[in-house]
Amino acid sequence: MKKNQQQDKSPKNAKLEDLERNREYSEGQYNTTDQGVRINDDHNSLKAGDRGPSLLEDFIMREKITHFDHERIPERIVHARGSAAHGYFEAYGNVGEYTKAGFLNDTSIKTPVFVRFSTVAGFRGSTDLARDVRGFAVKFYTQEGNFDLVGNNIPVFFIQDAMKFPDLIHAVKPEPHNEIPQAQSAHDTFWDFISLMPESMHMIMWAMSDRAIPRSLRMMEGFGVHTFRFVNKEGKSTFVKFHWKPKLGTHSVVWDEALKISGNDPDFHRRDLYDAIENGDFPEWELGVQLIPEEDEHKYDFDLLDPTKLVPEELVPVTKIGRMVLNRNPDNFFAETEQVAFHPGHVVPGIDFTNDPLLQGRLFSYTDTQLSRLGSPNFHEIPINRTIAPMHNNQRDGHMRQEINVGKSSYSPNTLGGGCPFQAKMADGGFVSHHERVDAHKVRARSESFSDHFSQAALFYESQSEVEQGHIANALQFELSKVETVDVRERMLGMLAMVNKDLAKKVGEGLGLKVPAKVEKPLNRGIGADADPKKHEPKPADNKYKPSKALSMLHNPTITDTIETRMVAFICGEGVSEDNLKNLKKALENKGAMAKIVAPNAGGIKTDKGTEMKADFTFFNSSSVLFDAVYVAGAKNIEALADNNNVKEFINNAYKHCKVIGFGADTKKVLDKTMIDNDDDAGVLIADKKSGDKFSDEFIRLLGKHRVWERESKL
Numbered sequence: 090m091k092k093n094q095q096q097d098k099s100p101k102n103a104k105l106e107d108l109e110r111n112r113e114y115s116e117g118q119y120n121t122t123d124q125g126v127r128i129n130d131d132h133n134s135l136k137a138g139d140r141g142p143s144l145l146e147d148f149i150m151r152e153k154i155t156h157f158d159h160e161r162i163p164e165r166i167v168h169a170r171g172s173a174a175h176g177y178f179e180a181y182g183n184v185g186e187y188t189k190a191g192f193l194n195d196t197s198i199k200t201p202v203f204v205r206f207s208t209v210a211g212f213r214g215s216t217d218l219a220r221d222v223r224g225f226a227v228k229f230y231t232q233e234g235n236f237d238l239v240g241n242n243i244p245v246f247f248i249q250d251a252m253k254f255p256d257l258i259h260a261v262k263p264e265p266h267n268e269i270p271q272a273q274s275a276h277d278t279f280w281d282f283i284s285l286m287p288e289s290m291h292m293i294m295w296a297m298s299d300r301a302i303p304r305s306l307r308m309m310e311g312f313g314v315h316t317f318r319f320v321n322k323e324g325k326s327t328f329v330k331f332h333w334k335p336k337l338g339t340h341s342v343v344w345d346e347a348l349k350i351s352g353n354d355p356d357f358h359r360r361d362l363y364d365a366i367e368n369g370d371f372p373e374w375e376l377g378v379q380l381i382p383e384e385d386e387h388k389y390d391f392d393l394l395d396p397t398k399l400v401p402e403e404l405v406p407v408t409k410i411g412r413m414v415l416n417r418n419p420d421n422f423f424a425e426t427e428q429v430a431f432h433p434g435h436v437v438p439g440i441d442f443t444n445d446p447l448l449q450g451r452l453f454s455y456t457d458t459q460l461s462r463l464g465s466p467n468f469h470e471i472p473i474n475r476t477i478a479p480m481h482n483n484q485r486d487g488h489m490r491q492e493i494n495v496g497k498s499s500y501s502p503n504t505l506g507g508g509c510p511f512q513a514k515m516a517d518g519g520f521v522s523h524h525e526r527v528d529a530h531k532v533r534a535r536s537e538s539f540s541d542h543f544s545q546a547a548l549f550y551e552s553q554s555e556v557e558q559g560h561i562a563n564a565l566q567f568e569l570s571k572v573e574t575v576d577v578r579e580r581m582l583g584m585l586a587m588v589n590k591d592l593a594k595k596v597g598e599g600l601g602l603k604v605p606a607k608v609e610k611p612l613n614r615g616i617g618a619d620a621d622p623k624k625h626e627p628k629p630a631d632n633k634y635k636p637s638k639a640l641s642m643l644h645n646p647t648i649t650d651t652i653e654t655r656m657v658a659f660i661c662g663e664g665v666s667e668d669n670l671k672n673l674k675k676a677l678e679n680k681g682a683m684a685k686i687v688a689p690n691a692g693g694i695k696t697d698k699g700t701e702m703k704a705d706f707t708f709f710n711s712s713s714v715l716f717d718a719v720y721v722a723g724a725k726n727i728e729a730l731a732d733n734n735n736v737k738e739f740i741n742n743a744y745k746h747c748k749v750i751g752f753g754a755d756t757k758k759v760l761d762k763t764m765i766d767n768d769d770d771a772g773v774l775i776a777d778k779k780s781g782d783k784f785s786d787e788f789i790r791l792l793g794k795h796r797v798w799e800r801e802s803k804l
């Protein structure tokens with residue numbers, strides 16, 4: 090059995106079994122052509138003499154090269170860079186009153202899932218650590234058909250109407266004349282667009298926060314973004330917002346670190362997810378819902394249909410309704426991660442849409458895009474996309490059709506096929522759209538109830554800790570400093586002032602610009618030809634919300650101290666003291682963290698007691714940005730270790746990025762050569778021979794806090 094197959098610890102996963110019929114194992118097999126003919130030589134083409142021209146009749150070469158020539162398909166227009174994993178979802182069975190969806194009610198089923206995480210703007214080969222929103226798309230292979238929850242790691246969006254999506258994406262993608270910059274929003278066209286789109290301001294606060302540079306895909310929240318509907322057996326509907334809450338907590342890196350990770354390991358997130366699953370550290374999330382009775386649709390001072398707004402958790406708490414575990418890596422990146430096709434319109438009975446105009450547009454876009462990306466309306470037959478529920482209909486033919494439909498009728502009604510396939514009544518599990526009454530004029534207009542663009546932006550900013558607010562200001566300074574057009578920078582300052590005057594001032598200082606006294610008007614562009622401009626003039630944020638702890642990663646009440654799967658660099662030279670090594674290593678491992686030996690060279694080291702230790706990394710091929718904390722274990726020649734420039738840089742970076750740094754007994758000389766000038770510095774721990782468990786306990790406590798933020802103000 091292959092290692093991957095052992096990863097799936099669930100007793101039965103119907104989707105993995107379904108995929109088995111397409112898996113190909115070459116072990117112990119002959120190489121053949123696509124037609125199954127055994128090949129005796131695929132190293133040399135068929136030639137007229139060993140120095141002569143190649144022969145057209147060489148079907149083996151023709152086939153091999155032709156296939157190669159056509160290996161690529163178009164990458165996704167957005168979310169091109171992604172990583173995915175298989176797993177399962179288990180319901181807690183507490184939402185029967187609100188939804189009839191079987192997979193959310195039957196606690197005896199483990200529903201298979203395939204989850205793809207992504208960045209939005211970058212191309213397929215771009216860095217994982219781009220400052221960007223992360224896609225969080227989950228395909229549930231339920232017994233009633235596929236349900237796709239195609240969300241992001243941020244609960245709101247840049248725009249209110251799908252019609253603006255092409256403009257947003259054209260603005261953020263590399264500029265069309267020179268295709269620069271890759272996977273970055275820090276350029277003129279993006280901020281030109283944003284500075285003219287006040288509705289984007291709430292999302293901008295999130296996108297400039299540390300949420301946009303996660304520590305790990307396993308440490309991100311997920312959100313369905315739009316308001317959806319649950320529908321119960323009686324046909325009663327309840328509005329619902331979906332949330333994914335990660336078991337490992339929500340954590341991020343800092344910007345300087347993100348830049349350095351991009352150089353050191355552009356696959357950092359992909360590797361982290363893959364390795365965790367290979368190691369059996371299966372990432373886990375709980376699915377939560379905010380439920381809002383239909384009668385309360387107009388109770389709030391924001392519109393539930395406006396995707397630039399969230400429902401504060403203090404107003405409507407999140408109820409946990411199930412858990413998801415990712416426990417198996419894909420066997421083949423292209424076949425699974427690349428070919429998977431998500432669609433917010435893939436819903437099952439019990440889940441339905443609302444009139445959110447962004448969601449409505451998405452319902453069109455996702456099938457349409459697969460037609461050019463995957464090339465045919467038969468993309469649902471690709472193994473990773475096909476449902477595990479029985480599938481019968483009168484759709485026929487098309488490129489690459491796999492299904493062999495038997496019988497002569499492919500229309501309905503028919504008698505020749507016995508009237509099959511039948512229509513399913515609601516009682517038989519047929520999907521019946523929610524009977525919402527719609528009675529209105531056709532207009533091209535934005536709803537007036539969508540026009541408060543700044544209050545929730547302010548709510549987000551004001552809910553952050555000081556550290557997080559500082560990071561938002563720095564991010565905006567960085568991004569706008571890369572904008573060449575001064576008018577755009579100024580317009581953005583005006584817009585930020587509508588959210589929070591201090592923030593605008595701080596950003597302005599970094600740009601050497603004063604916040605303009607007057608905001609450039611009008612701010613109600615894009616409301617629609619049929620709308621009344623007077624009713625749409627947005628006002629500055631009026632602080633009507635109380636700060637919400639759930640919006641801050643540092644204040645979040647669900648934050649956890651776990652150090653599970655955290656990576657600690659152990660800096661070791663030849664002759665390192667085994668006593669220095671083993672206590673902390675064991676203590677970390679007991680709590681589920683990993684100690685990685687970083688040695689002078691790839692050959693490893695011998696300890697003072699002669700034990701040989703493998704090097705996981707070297708001073709030359711790694712950097713502290715790849716780890717959560719650093720421990721200087723020491724070396725026999727401590728002066729040489731202290732004088733090593735790579736070691737100094739390693740520690741200095743960890744210090745700058747507010748990581749816990751431990752120094753083993755007799756290694757203080759190393760500290761003295763670094764930028765740390767005070768041994769009592771927060772998060773700098775120095776062991777002596779007597780420290781024993783106290784040192785490990787403190788190291789673990791601080792690691793559990795993720796970062797030593799007290800240090801940041803000093804830096």
Ligand code: HDE
Nearest residue numbers: 165168205224225226240241251254314450451454455458
């Ligand atoms: Fe998407 N989006 N999107 N999007 N989106 C795509 O579909 C689109 C939006 C999201 O891992 C595309 O198959 C429009 C919001 C994710 O394969 C495309 C609009 C949210 C993924 C598309 C939006 C998302 C996509 C590109 C505005 C969060 C990656 C390839 C109306 C709730 C899924 C593809 C994966 C992918 C269109 C806005 C999330 C072109 C028109 C809001 C996670 O169809």
